[in-house]
Amino acid sequence: MKKVRFNIKGKRTVELVATDDENLLDAARRAGVMIDSPCNGNATCGKCKVKIVSGHVKTTETRHISEEEMAQGMVLSCNSTIVDDIEVEVPDLASSFVNEMQITDLSKNENDNIKHVRKKLIKNGMTNASRxxxxxxxxxxxxxxxxxxxxxxxxxxxxxxxxxxxxxxxxxxxxxxxxxxxxxxxxxxxxxxxxxxxxxxxxxxxANGNKAVLYGIALDIGTTSVSACLVNMDTNEIITKVSMGNAQVKYGADVINRIVYSQKPGGLENLRHAIVDESINKLIEKLVKGAGIHKEDIYEVCAAGNTTMNHLLLGVNPDYLRKEPFIPAINVIPEMKCAELGININPEGKIYLAPSVASYVGGDITAGVFAVPIWIQEGFSMLVDLGTNGEIVFGNKDFLMTCACSAGPAFEGGEISCGTRAVPGAIEEVIINDEDLRPFYNTIGHLSPVGICGSGIIDLICEMKRTGIINGKGRMDRTLNHPRIRFDEYGIGQYILYSKELDNGTKDIFITEIDIDSFIKAKGAVFSAIYTLMESLEMPIDVLDNIYVAGGIGTNLDIENAIALGMLPDIPVEKYYYIGNSSMQGCYLALTLTEGKDKIREISKNMTYMELSVHPTYMDEFISACFIPHTNLKLFPSVGN
Missing domain, CATH: 3.10.20.880 (Ubiquitin-like (UB roll))
Known part of the structure; x- marks a missing residue:
């Protein structure tokens, strides 16, 4: 038996006794220590780096740990076993991802969309009152x-x-x-x-003379992050919004890794504990404290998550979601007491979970469609939700078709070397000077850079392609001699966006050819899904009147750059609307409109799902789309070579 001490940000220390040769990542999970591990311990992402301060571990050499890092005592926790009493330092980004909550307002795009849709729905006969x-x-x-x-x-x-x-x-x-x-x-x-x-x-x-103020919560249960709005149910006012990383991320960045983990002994209960106790209830505590109310004042929660998140929240075995023919245990979940799930509001308070359509089109999409709303429009529109999965919905008031692709967490900063969520300090806009290849950037909140979020990654890769730093395959020009371009001992290229040496920064922030390759696959998955869905209906792309882009990719998403990379269809940019967290907006509208929840349920029943994994042309389209912008340049006439 070995003693292990985890030092987290120099502020908190956790100790436990580990068994001989226990995996370091498993020991951290057992101790409740958050270490970022998007690949669920498969040693492929390189994110679970920790520093061994004293003692020794048995570790395997990996390209994710440089010689300099190795000399400093850095190891991959998933690739290391405990052979001695050790002291471990958990880096900032790993420990703070979940535990540091962000209190924010809805973005202007989100507020504008809620107001616009709310008026439209009331005009179409919905009752401007909650239940x-x-x-x-x-x-x-x-x-x-x-x-x-x-x-x-x-x-x-x-x-x-x-x-x-x-x-x-x-x-x-x-x-x-x-x-x-x-x-x-x-x-x-x-x-x-x-x-x-x-x-x-x-x-x-x-009675005490005045009616009590009643509150509800609109809750978006994302794979990467969880967000909640506290709503005054008398006035429909959004009091505050709080978000944090989904604590399940320590068991894998994507739903497949989490499903695999759920099959381990105690895995399903660990995942349920992570989302209920470590995520949702922590958000509720923050909302209650910030508003100066009691949790007993909250009587309703309207929540939306993808199909896997719903299964994990309920503690239902999700394993068959990932196995052909990809069948959920349940799509339409009956309204129940929050207390049944361990969610801490009024003991009699209710939770409504937006219904799913299929294994990979969940309640986040049905709630999102409600918030667009495609379902009452005459013309053809599309919702593109950019998250760990890329979900597409196309149609109008007469029909709705949907499909989903596995984009991975790249759009939310996951599996990108210096990627981060769209949090204060995240680089969200990038321009590279043509003459000297010097980068200029903006961060969320105008704070010192902490990483690159989705919109910043799109800008950066687009600018690298435009200035000739990379080619259409995402490979860097080896002939360039520039201080911001370097190659590691494995020959993998990096572009330095923010540097301790060049910018007097606190850390290096960069993007690698491996990161770019991950992004190209993610954007290729999204575009090929859009193209395959439209082609299956024998409809050209230009039939679209509107494309609504949703997801936590960042509020400053540059649509022109997304088109230039081949991620989104090449149609006029004025047809695009970035609306942010459509799932959250749908939950808010369902809370505050009497018929809202029934309408989301109706929408889910009217959506026809197409399974891309068995579609005969999808893989060919995906391979064709894994190039910037695309191997078929006729699909992107406005994009230069």
Whole structure:
């Protein structure tokens, strides 16, 4: 048995006893220490670097650890076994990815889209009110002659005074009735959900003169990050938004790695604990503290996640999602109490999970379509959601076709050497000077650079292609002699965007040919999915009136650069709209419009799914798209050679 001490950011220390020859990454997970491991410990991504401060591990040489890093004691945690008492330093990016929450406002694009769609939906007949309601009511005092039970007295009031045929209430609410009725002379406040002519009672308490403010949460459960908005359900105002990394990332960056991990002993429960306790409940704590309210004031959660995230949240075996014929255990999930899932709001509070369509088109997409909204438009539109999976929805008010491709986490900074989410300090815009190849960039919040987010990666690769640093295959020009271009001992090229040496920076931020290759495959997957879907319907690309781009790629996505790289179709840029987190917006609209949740369920049933993995032409289209911009330049007439 060996003692292991993890020093996290120099602020927190975690110790445990490890078994002989235990894998260092497994030991960290067992200790609850976050180490970034997008490849789930397969030694392919190189992200799980840690520093051995004292003691020794048995490790294998890898291209991900340079000679300089090796001399400093750096190892891949997944590639190292514990053979001695050791002290381990966990680097900043690895430890802070999940634990540091960002409190932000919705972006201008997101706010504009919500306002526009909300007006449109109300104009189309939706009710501008949530299902959540409260009433202060005065009940008649019981007497010997009027000896009706408390529950019956409440039901009678709702039927005669409020027009409901019935009310339902749980055992927990029943337990509150006797004392709540009598504390203030049978004047009570009742919180309930309107379900057509039935009222579902969520809370009964003595009236105190003013109606309580009721709150709901719109929750986006992404593979890479989790975001939540606190909503005042009386005014529909978004109070605040909080986001953080999905704590499941320590078990793999993509859904396939997490599904594989779920099959290990205790794996499924570890994944469920990571999303519920380490992600969602932490977000709720932050929302509650920031707003100065109690968690019992929150009565509704409307959530959306991809199909795998839904299975992992529920603790349902997801293994068959990744095996042909790719069948989910459940698509339409019944509304349930948050307490059943361990989500910390009012004990009677409800959670609605947006329904999935197929294994790789989930509730994040059905909620996103609701927020666009393609489903009420005459013309042909498309939603392109750029995340760990790339999901495409095409259609109009008459039909909706959808498909999904495995893009990997590149669009959100994953599996990119210096990649990061779109957080403060992330490089989101890049221009390279033609004359001296010097980069100019902007960071989110105008802070010191911490990494490159999706929109910055797109700009950077596009600029490298435009200035001749790379060719169409993503390979660097070996004839260039420039201080920002270097090649490692394996001959892999790097372009230095921000440097300790050249820019007096705090760290080196760069992109490698391997990173560029990963991005080219991701963008190739997205474009080939779009092209295959349209081709299967025998429709040309130019039939599209609008393309809505969603995802956490960054608020400054340059559509022209995305087209120039061959990621998005070459149609006029004025037809494109970047709307940000469409899943979150759909959940907010479903919370605050009476018919919203039913409409998302209807949308899911009306979507036809096409499985790309068995489509006869998809792989050929994918290979053709793995070039900048494409091997068929006729598809990109506006892009120069």
């Amino acid at each position: 959540l309601w409260s009433e202060i009511i005065q009940l008649n005092h019981p007497t010997v002659e009027d000896n009706m039970a408390d529950e019956d007295r409440l039901k009678q009031y709702f039927k005669l005074k409020l027009g409901y045929n019935d009310i339902t209430l749980s055992l927990n609410v029943m337990k509150k009735l006797p004392d709540a009725f009598r504390e203030n002379g049978f004047e009570i406040e009742v919180v309930y959900l309107k379900r057509r002519d039935v009222a579902e009672i969520l809370d009964v308490k003595p």
